[in-house]
Amino acid sequence: STVGSVRYSPERAAFVWKIKQFQGGKEALLRAHFGLPSIRDDDPERRPPIAVKFEIPYFTTSGIQVRYLKIVEKSGYQALPWVRYITKNGDYQLRMPDPVSSGASRLPPI
Secondary structure, rough: OOEEEEEEOOOOEEEEEEEOOOOOOOOOOOOOOOOOOOOOOOOOHHOOEEEOOOOOEOOOOOOOOOOOOOOOOOOOOOOOOOOOOEEOOOOOEEOOOOOOOOOOOOOOOO
8 A cells, every 4th residue: 555554454354554644635655456256257247246335434435524513402401513424435346357377366546
């Protein structure tokens, strides 16, 4: 990766990429090559997709900001006028392309 740290988490069957600070206007790249020895089906439609999930706390991709927040609470609950921004993934799934002649598979760039 160009930034952060990456590790494979077998209990989650996932690569975990942690980035401590991500500056605006910058791009980060993660490349991973992994084999799926248990999947030997040549039919691309029968290969399971690879799911991509991510979360960026304290950031909005749209740039929307809450400038005024008024809380009216009559039950006595002490509400705080605080907003937490978070960006989460949509539904991203990638399918592995047909194997190349060398027998290796390559993912399309994300």
